[in-house]
Amino acid sequence: EDQVTQSPEALRLQEGESSSLNCSYTVSGLRGLFWYRQDPGKGPEFLFTLYSAGEEKEKERLKATLTKKESFLHITAPKPEDSATYLCAGTGTYKYIFGTGTRLKVLA
Amino acid sequence: DAGITQSPRHKVTETGTPVTLRCHQTENHRYMYWYRQDPGHGLRLIHYSYGVKDTDKGEVSDGYSVSRSKTEDFLLTLESATSSQTSVYFCAIRTGGGEGEQFFGPGTRLTVL
Numbered sequence: 594e595d596q597v598t599q600s601p602e603a604l605r606l607q608e609g610e611s612s613s614l615n616c617s618y619t620v621s622g623l624r625g626l627f628w629y630r631q632d633p634g635k636g637p638e639f640l641f642t643l644y645s646a647g648e649e650k651e652k653e654r655l656k657a658t659l660t661k662k663e664s665f666l667h668i669t670a671p672k673p674e675d676s677a678t679y680l681c682a683g684t685g686t687y688k689y690i691f692g693t694g695t696r697l698k699v700l701a
Numbered sequence: 702d703a704g705i706t707q708s709p710r711h712k713v714t715e716t717g718t719p720v721t722l723r724c725h726q727t728e729n730h731r732y733m734y735w736y737r738q739d740p741g742h743g744l745r746l747i748h749y750s751y752g753v754k755d756t757d758k759g760e761v762s763d764g765y766s767v768s769r770s771k772t773e774d775f776l777l778t779l780e781s782a783t784s785s786q787t788s789v790y791f792c793a794i795r796t797g798g799g800e801g802e803q804f805f806g807p808g809t810r811l812t813v814l
Contacts, residue, residue, distance in 0.1 A: 635808070680743070687751065688749070688759070
């Protein structure tokens with residue numbers, strides 16, 4: 594059965610304290626691994642797509658990486674505005690399997 | 702902004718009543734999806750559509766039906782709402798091919814009393 598697991602469930606960081614979020618996946622024939630940001634009361638906002646192991650993508654303080662078993666979202670020198678829930682999802686076909694997310698809180 | 706709107710944004714209804722949620726897109730994407738999001742479960746697929754009048758079930762489809770008579774509209778119907786269907790419902794479109802990104806609407810918060 595296809596599955597996506599995220600850890601930790603919640604993370605509190607001080608402003609400027611870098612860290613990483615983990616997304617472990619078992620998705621048959623993975624064709625894409627996606628990261629989203631979700632703010633309270635809003636829909637998920639697309640961040641990155643990774644297609645193959647070894648691929649990396651960056652956007653501001655965020656960098657996503659992919660291996661054959663997991664993906665990491667690295668947050669460098671976070672700011673309070675980076676506080677949100679971060680979701681990852683994998684797809685092997687036209688269906689997407691989502692993890693339950695990591696709730697990130699960045700303290701000023 | 703992928704041009705996705707959902708209506709209504711909030712709804713309170715009573716057990717046993719029918720409810721229809723609407724998703725509207727402006728960019729002619731072929732694939733559309735309905736998810737529900739509950740604490741501890743993440744986003745779970747209810748139904749999806751791969752074209753006008755072409756739909757299929759997701760992992761939590763019991764108690765829900767969908768219809769797509771036009772490319773731009775995807776309707777989700779709860780035939781007889783139950784309290785277990787209290788949730789936040791998100792519509793999404795998919796761009797590109799099989800590995801295309803999904804973009805989400807703003808969500809509908811549904812409460813069934």
